[in-house]
Amino acid sequence: PTEIVACPTVREPDGLACSSRNVRLSLAGRAVAPLLHRALLVGRAEIEAGARSAETVRAAIRAVLDCPDNRVQGFLAAGHVCTVTGIRQYEPIAAQYRVPIVVTGFEPLDILSGILMCVRQLEQGTHRVEIQYARSVRADGNPAALRQIYEVFEPVTCKWRGIGEIPQSGLALRAKYALYDAQRRFDVGHVAVAESSECIAGAVLQGxxxxxDCPAFATRCTPEHPLGAPMVSSEGACAAYYRFRRHETKRH
Ligand code: SF4
Incomplete structure:
Protein backbone atom coordinates (compact mmCIF):
# COMPACT_ATOMS: atom_id res chain seq x y z
CA PRO A 1 0.00 0.00 0.00
CA THR A 2 1.06 3.57 -0.70
CA GLU A 3 1.04 6.00 2.20
CA ILE A 4 0.46 9.67 1.36
CA VAL A 5 2.02 12.03 3.90
CA ALA A 6 0.62 15.58 3.83
CA CYS A 7 2.98 18.42 4.73
CA PRO A 8 2.92 22.23 4.48
CA THR A 9 3.70 23.75 1.08
CA VAL A 10 7.19 25.27 0.94
CA ARG A 11 6.89 28.81 -0.43
CA GLU A 12 9.02 31.62 -1.80
CA PRO A 13 9.12 34.80 0.35
CA ASP A 14 6.30 36.30 -1.79
CA GLY A 15 4.04 33.29 -1.23
CA LEU A 16 4.54 31.40 -4.51
CA ALA A 17 4.77 27.65 -3.99
CA CYS A 18 8.21 26.17 -4.68
CA SER A 19 7.33 23.70 -7.42
CA SER A 20 8.94 22.30 -10.55
CA ARG A 21 6.22 23.96 -12.65
CA ASN A 22 6.62 27.38 -11.12
CA VAL A 23 10.34 27.52 -11.95
CA ARG A 24 9.31 27.43 -15.63
CA LEU A 25 7.11 30.52 -15.43
CA SER A 26 7.92 33.42 -17.73
CA LEU A 27 8.96 36.71 -16.12
CA ALA A 28 5.45 38.08 -16.62
CA GLY A 29 3.85 34.89 -15.31
CA ARG A 30 6.17 34.86 -12.32
CA ALA A 31 5.13 38.42 -11.46
CA VAL A 32 1.40 37.64 -11.23
CA ALA A 33 1.57 34.05 -9.96
CA PRO A 34 1.66 34.89 -6.21
CA LEU A 35 -1.60 36.88 -6.51
CA LEU A 36 -3.80 33.85 -6.02
CA HIS A 37 -2.09 32.88 -2.81
CA ARG A 38 -2.27 36.47 -1.60
CA ALA A 39 -5.95 36.66 -2.53
CA LEU A 40 -6.67 33.61 -0.42
CA LEU A 41 -5.00 35.19 2.56
CA VAL A 42 -6.35 38.75 2.31
CA GLY A 43 -8.89 39.37 4.99
CA ARG A 44 -8.48 35.94 6.52
CA ALA A 45 -8.73 37.33 10.01
CA GLU A 46 -12.06 38.95 9.14
CA ILE A 47 -13.79 35.69 8.30
CA GLU A 48 -15.11 33.55 11.07
CA ALA A 49 -13.47 30.18 11.35
CA GLY A 50 -15.57 27.13 10.62
CA ALA A 51 -17.09 25.51 7.55
CA ARG A 52 -20.09 27.10 5.82
CA SER A 53 -22.88 25.15 4.23
CA ALA A 54 -23.26 25.16 0.46
CA GLU A 55 -26.31 27.43 0.33
CA THR A 56 -25.96 27.73 -3.42
CA VAL A 57 -27.02 24.19 -4.28
CA ARG A 58 -29.64 24.09 -1.56
CA ALA A 59 -31.29 27.20 -2.96
CA ALA A 60 -31.55 25.64 -6.41
CA ILE A 61 -33.00 22.37 -5.10
CA ARG A 62 -35.54 24.26 -3.00
CA ALA A 63 -36.56 26.29 -6.05
CA VAL A 64 -37.30 23.08 -7.95
CA LEU A 65 -39.16 21.44 -5.05
CA ASP A 66 -41.21 24.55 -4.29
CA CYS A 67 -42.51 24.68 -7.85
CA PRO A 68 -46.29 23.88 -7.69
CA ASP A 69 -46.13 21.36 -10.53
CA ASN A 70 -42.83 19.79 -9.50
CA ARG A 71 -42.55 16.08 -10.34
CA VAL A 72 -39.03 15.42 -9.05
CA GLN A 73 -39.16 12.71 -6.38
CA GLY A 74 -35.47 12.28 -5.63
CA PHE A 75 -32.07 13.78 -6.40
CA LEU A 76 -28.64 12.55 -7.42
CA ALA A 77 -26.28 15.13 -5.92
CA ALA A 78 -22.98 15.81 -7.67
CA GLY A 79 -20.28 13.74 -5.98
CA HIS A 80 -17.33 15.92 -6.99
CA VAL A 81 -18.97 18.96 -5.36
CA CYS A 82 -19.73 17.02 -2.19
CA THR A 83 -16.09 15.94 -1.95
CA VAL A 84 -15.56 19.53 -0.78
CA THR A 85 -18.94 20.47 0.71
CA GLY A 86 -19.86 17.18 2.37
CA ILE A 87 -23.49 16.11 2.64
CA ARG A 88 -24.79 17.99 5.69
CA GLN A 89 -26.32 20.77 3.62
CA TYR A 90 -28.75 18.29 2.07
CA GLU A 91 -30.06 16.77 5.29
CA PRO A 92 -32.61 19.53 6.11
CA ILE A 93 -33.96 19.36 2.54
CA ALA A 94 -34.36 15.57 2.59
CA ALA A 95 -36.19 15.84 5.91
CA GLN A 96 -38.39 18.83 5.04
CA TYR A 97 -39.44 17.73 1.55
CA ARG A 98 -39.26 13.99 2.26
CA VAL A 99 -37.07 13.31 -0.79
CA PRO A 100 -34.14 10.89 -1.02
CA ILE A 101 -30.86 12.51 -2.03
CA VAL A 102 -28.01 10.27 -3.19
CA VAL A 103 -24.53 11.74 -3.59
CA THR A 104 -23.33 10.06 -6.76
CA GLY A 105 -20.21 9.85 -8.92
CA PHE A 106 -20.12 10.55 -12.66
CA GLU A 107 -19.09 7.20 -14.12
CA PRO A 108 -21.93 5.24 -15.77
CA LEU A 109 -21.89 2.59 -13.04
CA ASP A 110 -21.94 5.30 -10.37
CA ILE A 111 -25.06 6.84 -11.88
CA LEU A 112 -26.83 3.49 -12.23
CA SER A 113 -25.91 2.66 -8.65
CA GLY A 114 -27.13 6.09 -7.47
CA ILE A 115 -30.45 5.64 -9.28
CA LEU A 116 -30.85 2.19 -7.72
CA MET A 117 -30.22 3.59 -4.22
CA CYS A 118 -32.69 6.39 -4.88
CA VAL A 119 -35.39 4.02 -6.20
CA ARG A 120 -34.90 1.70 -3.23
CA GLN A 121 -35.51 4.59 -0.86
CA LEU A 122 -38.64 5.58 -2.77
CA GLU A 123 -39.93 2.02 -2.57
CA GLN A 124 -39.16 1.85 1.14
CA GLY A 125 -40.70 5.26 1.76
CA THR A 126 -37.48 6.66 3.26
CA HIS A 127 -35.88 10.03 2.63
CA ARG A 128 -32.26 10.00 3.69
CA VAL A 129 -29.08 11.51 2.31
CA GLU A 130 -26.93 8.61 1.14
CA ILE A 131 -23.41 8.51 -0.27
CA GLN A 132 -22.92 6.35 -3.35
CA TYR A 133 -19.59 8.04 -4.21
CA ALA A 134 -17.96 6.78 -1.03
CA ARG A 135 -14.52 6.51 -2.62
CA SER A 136 -14.31 10.30 -2.58
CA VAL A 137 -17.01 11.84 -0.38
CA ARG A 138 -17.03 12.09 3.42
CA ALA A 139 -20.06 13.33 5.34
CA ASP A 140 -18.24 16.47 6.49
CA GLY A 141 -16.49 17.03 3.16
CA ASN A 142 -13.24 18.96 3.18
CA PRO A 143 -13.64 21.72 5.81
CA ALA A 144 -10.27 23.30 5.01
CA ALA A 145 -11.13 23.67 1.31
CA LEU A 146 -14.62 24.93 2.14
CA ARG A 147 -13.20 27.58 4.46
CA GLN A 148 -10.89 28.79 1.73
CA ILE A 149 -13.77 29.02 -0.75
CA TYR A 150 -15.90 31.11 1.60
CA GLU A 151 -12.97 33.30 2.49
CA VAL A 152 -12.84 34.38 -1.13
CA PHE A 153 -16.42 34.00 -2.40
CA GLU A 154 -19.87 34.89 -1.08
CA PRO A 155 -23.33 33.63 -2.12
CA VAL A 156 -25.21 35.93 -4.50
CA THR A 157 -28.39 35.85 -6.55
CA CYS A 158 -27.72 33.94 -9.74
CA LYS A 159 -29.65 33.27 -12.92
CA TRP A 160 -30.14 29.60 -13.76
CA ARG A 161 -30.83 28.82 -17.36
CA GLY A 162 -34.41 27.82 -17.93
CA ILE A 163 -35.39 28.51 -14.32
CA GLY A 164 -34.57 32.16 -13.72
CA GLU A 165 -33.00 34.00 -10.81
CA ILE A 166 -32.59 32.14 -7.52
CA PRO A 167 -31.40 34.09 -4.45
CA GLN A 168 -28.15 32.90 -2.85
CA SER A 169 -27.59 30.31 -5.57
CA GLY A 170 -24.30 31.53 -7.05
CA LEU A 171 -20.87 32.61 -5.84
CA ALA A 172 -19.09 35.91 -6.45
CA LEU A 173 -15.79 37.30 -5.23
CA ARG A 174 -16.16 39.22 -1.98
CA ALA A 175 -15.75 42.99 -2.15
CA LYS A 176 -12.33 42.84 -0.55
CA TYR A 177 -11.13 40.81 -3.54
CA ALA A 178 -12.50 43.26 -6.11
CA LEU A 179 -8.94 43.86 -7.24
CA TYR A 180 -8.94 40.33 -8.63
CA ASP A 181 -12.45 40.43 -10.11
CA ALA A 182 -12.02 40.73 -13.89
CA GLN A 183 -15.63 41.88 -14.33
CA ARG A 184 -15.11 44.84 -12.00
CA ARG A 185 -11.52 45.54 -12.86
CA PHE A 186 -11.91 45.66 -16.62
CA ASP A 187 -15.43 47.10 -16.69
CA VAL A 188 -16.75 44.48 -19.10
CA GLY A 189 -20.30 45.33 -18.11
CA HIS A 190 -23.13 42.93 -17.47
CA VAL A 191 -22.60 39.67 -19.33
CA ALA A 192 -25.91 38.18 -20.42
CA VAL A 193 -26.46 34.95 -22.32
CA ALA A 194 -29.53 34.98 -24.52
CA GLU A 195 -31.75 31.93 -24.18
CA SER A 196 -33.63 30.48 -27.10
CA SER A 197 -37.37 31.09 -26.82
CA GLU A 198 -37.87 27.49 -27.98
CA CYS A 199 -35.83 25.97 -25.17
CA ILE A 200 -37.85 24.22 -22.45
CA ALA A 201 -34.79 23.38 -20.34
CA GLY A 202 -36.49 24.58 -17.15
CA ALA A 203 -39.38 22.15 -17.60
CA VAL A 204 -36.92 19.35 -18.47
CA LEU A 205 -34.86 20.06 -15.34
CA GLN A 206 -38.01 19.98 -13.22
CA GLY A 207 -39.18 16.69 -14.72
CA ASP A 213 -41.14 17.12 -26.09
CA CYS A 214 -39.07 20.13 -27.15
CA PRO A 215 -39.85 21.25 -30.72
CA ALA A 216 -36.17 21.99 -31.34
CA PHE A 217 -34.84 18.65 -30.04
CA ALA A 218 -32.59 16.83 -32.56
CA THR A 219 -33.47 19.33 -35.28
CA ARG A 220 -32.47 22.88 -34.50
CA CYS A 221 -30.85 21.79 -31.20
CA THR A 222 -28.11 19.15 -31.31
CA PRO A 223 -24.83 18.65 -29.39
CA GLU A 224 -23.04 20.36 -32.31
CA HIS A 225 -25.42 23.35 -32.19
CA PRO A 226 -26.95 23.43 -28.69
CA LEU A 227 -29.67 25.95 -27.91
CA GLY A 228 -29.76 25.20 -24.19
CA ALA A 229 -27.54 23.99 -21.36
CA PRO A 230 -28.92 20.40 -21.17
CA MET A 231 -27.66 19.79 -24.72
CA VAL A 232 -24.16 21.14 -24.11
CA SER A 233 -22.35 18.56 -22.00
CA SER A 234 -22.71 14.80 -22.36
CA GLU A 235 -24.39 14.33 -18.96
CA GLY A 236 -27.10 16.86 -19.82
CA ALA A 237 -30.57 15.33 -20.18
CA CYS A 238 -31.06 16.50 -23.78
CA ALA A 239 -27.56 15.42 -24.85
CA ALA A 240 -28.08 11.98 -23.29
CA TYR A 241 -31.45 11.57 -25.02
CA TYR A 242 -29.82 12.59 -28.29
CA ARG A 243 -26.79 10.37 -27.88
CA PHE A 244 -28.85 7.29 -27.20
CA ARG A 245 -31.19 8.14 -30.06
CA ARG A 246 -34.32 8.33 -27.95
CA HIS A 247 -35.81 10.61 -30.61
CA GLU A 248 -35.78 7.69 -33.06
CA THR A 249 -37.75 5.29 -30.86
CA LYS A 250 -41.32 5.35 -29.69
CA ARG A 251 -40.41 4.20 -26.17
CA HIS A 252 -39.47 7.32 -24.22
S1 SF4 B 1 -33.52 20.11 -26.85
FE1 SF4 B 1 -32.29 21.98 -26.80
S2 SF4 B 1 -33.75 23.64 -26.98
FE2 SF4 B 1 -34.87 21.81 -26.35
S3 SF4 B 1 -34.93 21.83 -24.11
FE3 SF4 B 1 -33.14 20.65 -24.70
S4 SF4 B 1 -31.48 22.14 -24.72
FE4 SF4 B 1 -33.37 23.32 -24.77
Missing part, protein backbone atom coordinates in the same frame (compact mmCIF):
# COMPACT_ATOMS: atom_id res chain seq x y z
CA UNK A 208 -42.29 18.25 -16.26
CA UNK A 209 -41.21 17.64 -19.87
CA UNK A 210 -38.93 15.22 -21.67
CA UNK A 211 -36.24 16.45 -24.04
CA UNK A 212 -38.10 14.98 -27.00
Missing amino acids: RKRPC
